[in-house]
Amino acid sequence: MTSESQPLATRRQDLIARLAKPHQYDVAIIGGGATGLGVALDAAARGYSVVLVESHDFAKGTSSRATKLVHGGVRYLAQGNISLVREALHERTTLLRNAPHLAQPLAFVMPSYKFWETPFYGVGLKIYDALAGKAGLGPTEFLNRRQTLQCLPTVRPVGLVGGVKYWDGQFDDARLALALARTAATRGALLVNYCAATGLVHENGKLVGLTCEDGESGQAYTLHARCVINAAGVWVDEFRQKDGEAIGRPVRPMVAPSQGVHIVVDRSFLPGDHALLVPKTQDGRVLFAVPWLGKVILGTTDTPRHDLAREPSPFREEVDFILRESGRYLSKAPRREDVKSIWVGLRPLVKPPDDDADDTKGLSREHTVLVSRSGLLTVTGGKWTTYRAMAEDVLQKASEAFLLERARSGVTTHLTLVGGGPPEGERQRISDAPGLHSYGSETRAVLEMPGAENILGGGLTEGMVRFAARHEYARTVEDVLARRSRLLFLDASLAATLADRVAQLLEDETGTDPQKQVFLNLTRHYQELPT
Numbered sequence: 001m002t003s004e005s006q007p008l009a010t011r012r013q014d015l016i017a018r019l020a021k022p023h024q025y026d027v028a029i030i031g032g033g034a035t036g037l038g039v040a041l042d043a044a045a046r047g048y049s050v051v052l053v054e055s056h057d058f059a060k061g062t063s064s065r066a067t068k069l070v071h072g073g074v075r076y077l078a079q080g081n082i083s084l085v086r087e088a089l090h091e092r093t094t095l096l097r098n099a100p101h102l103a104q105p106l107a108f109v110m111p112s113y114k115f116w117e118t119p120f121y122g123v124g125l126k127i128y129d130a131l132a133g134k135a136g137l138g139p140t141e142f143l144n145r146r147q148t149l150q151c152l153p154t155v156r157p158v159g160l161v162g163g164v165k166y167w168d169g170q171f172d173d174a175r176l177a178l179a180l181a182r183t184a185a186t187r188g189a190l191l192v193n194y195c196a197a198t199g200l201v202h203e204n205g206k207l208v209g210l211t212c213e214d215g216e217s218g219q220a221y222t223l224h225a226r227c228v229i230n231a232a233g234v235w236v237d238e239f240r241q242k243d244g245e246a247i248g249r250p251v252r253p254m255v256a257p258s259q260g261v262h263i264v265v266d267r268s269f270l271p272g273d274h275a276l277l278v279p280k281t282q283d284g285r286v287l288f289a290v291p292w293l294g295k296v297i298l299g300t301t302d303t304p305r306h307d308l309a310r311e312p313s314p315f316r317e318e319v320d321f322i323l324r325e326s327g328r329y330l331s332k333a334p335r336r337e338d339v340k341s342i343w344v345g346l347r348p349l350v351k352p353p354d355d356d357a358d359d360t361k362g363l364s365r366e367h368t369v370l371v372s373r374s375g376l377l378t379v380t381g382g383k384w385t386t387y388r389a390m391a392e393d394v395l396q397k398a399s400e401a402f403l404l405e406r407a408r409s410g411v412t413t414h415l416t417l418v419g420g421g422p423p424e425g426e427r428q429r430i431s432d433a434p435g436l437h438s439y440g441s442e443t444r445a446v447l448e449m450p451g452a453e454n455i456l457g458g459g460l461t462e463g464m465v466r467f468a469a470r471h472e473y474a475r476t477v478e479d480v481l482a483r484r485s486r487l488l489f490l491d492a493s494l495a496a497t498l499a500d501r502v503a504q505l506l507e508d509e510t511g512t513d514p515q516k517q518v519f520l521n522l523t524r525h526y527q528e529l530p531t
């Protein structure tokens with residue numbers, strides 16, 4: 001099944017006009033990250049009427065800041081969480097099939113410097129293969145020293161004895177979020193970015209809708225819905241508290257945010273097609289070096305963080321840890337001056353109701369769905385890879401709680417996302433430098449935009465900027481350079497040089513202020529290393 005046709009227009013006036021029309025929705029969703037967008041698509045595909053409001057841009061929160069792995073989670077296997085790993089491996093296959101332009105298989109190598117490491121980790125990975133069953137992407141292989149160096153030409157050779165190669169996937173998180181939004185829109189869902197949910201509407205102790213505000217005009221709206229879904233990531237507790245106050249039942253926060261830092265360096269630090277996994281760093285963590293869009297992502301960390309900053313800052317120890325550990329495994333150790341971009345995401349981890357401890361590493365990566373007395377359905381936790389299974393679970397819980405009439409489930413298992421149809425020409429890898437390959441079967445539509453041949457830099461063309469404004473909900477320079485193109489995440493200084501031109505094009509397309517200065521300030525944040 002495919003949802004492909006002509007790209008749908010995302011003109012803001014039209015979206016706001018629909019928002020303003022009185023309507024009784026089946027489902028209203030707060031939050032346009034992986035979780036909310038996944039629910040919007042599933043609900044729309046089942047035939048429910050759906051509205052989703054996002055306070056900033058789609059995927060502006062955690063969902064653009066992942067390590068970009070579509071994975072079962074080798075680490076969770078080591079923790080004995082078999083059901084989570086099995087579900088994620090199944091979802092990995094589904095995602096790779098439904099969005100092949102944005103999610104693809106990737107080979108990983110764990111280099112061994114001690115004779116016991118290859119068999120020790122190899123056996124664990126064989127179990128990983130076995131759990132994947134038919135969903136496996138390729139067999140785990142034991143490599144000798146020569147083969148390991150072939151896969152990872154820049155791995156530190158001194159003391160290297162061999163390695164283990166296994167398969168997982170990688171993806172472009174922000175563009176996948178957009179693909180979910182756009183596919184949901186083709187199924188009739190109304191999705192509006194820069195429109196924050198501001199309150200909940202209760203009648204006789206029951207939740208009947210929400211209020212929201214258009215961030216551009218300041219205009220307020222009330223949306224009525226049978227089922228209100230709180231998918232605001234690390235920010236879910238705000239709405240749980242509002243709900244609790246309205247019905248006189250105070251709630252305890254459920255989210256324990258944990259910050260993860262990524263550093264991006266040039267591909268010369270890890271050329272080739274393989275990612276590197278350090279299964280146990282000196283302080284017992286996991287570290288990845290992943291080739292992505294022509295660069296290499298190094299990360300990540302797991303640090304409790306109590307404030308909920310929109311753009312969290314990395315800690316000095318986190319940067320030191322990533323650079324130090326990368327330097328132990330790469331023959332050319334990355335230094336602070338090699339960093340092209342640094343970004344931080346907040347994991348919405350769910351803590352048990354009686355847990356006030358500060359160690360987030362031990363917290364489950366599974367998702368949680370709660371339905372309050374008034375009917376507010378909150379979903380958080382989990383991971384990007386399992387967004388689709390989470391959405392199914394949410395809608396199942398909604399019908400069990402009699403918020404929605406039961407509708408056929410499993411409708412997204414074989415639903416091709418926008419751009420996921422057959423490519424025109426050979427499919428390129430996500431690890432290749434940015435360019436048209438991210439558009440998949442929409443490549444022709446992008447090439448037909450005015451200015452398609454006008455290259456701005458970093459793989460971005462004038463045509464792509466116009467496409468972003470007309471069909472991908474882009475409003476600001478940041479929307480284009482951080483999430484339609486991923487340049488802010490790849491090379492913040494290069495992204496800054498394009499801001500002027502992108503701002504002019506956006507202004508021409510939308511007629512509104514594209515917030516160039518805000519973006520320029522952000523590019524500094526993405527280059528700033530803590531001292």
Ligand SMILES: Cc1cc2nc3c(=O)[nH]c(=O)nc-3n(C[C@H](O)[C@H](O)[C@H](O)COP(=O)(O)OP(=O)(O)OC[C@H]3O[C@@H](n4cnc5c(N)ncnc54)[C@H](O)[C@@H]3O)c2cc1C
Nearest residue numbers: 031033034035055061062063067069197233260345384385
């Ligand atoms: C460092 C790091 C690395 C990760 N790596 C991976 C990985 O490699 N693979 C993987 O599968 N998973 C990974 N994850 C997990 C994955 O990224 C998250 O589970 C997922 O993105 C969470 O999505 P979400 O929609 O719940 O949250 P978010 O993406 O944060 O979305 C919530 C949205 O709600 C919006 N919102 C908040 N308040 C309001 C309001 N008042 N009105 C409207 N909207 C509102 C926010 O703006 C935000 O966009 C990683 C996470 C981190 C932090």
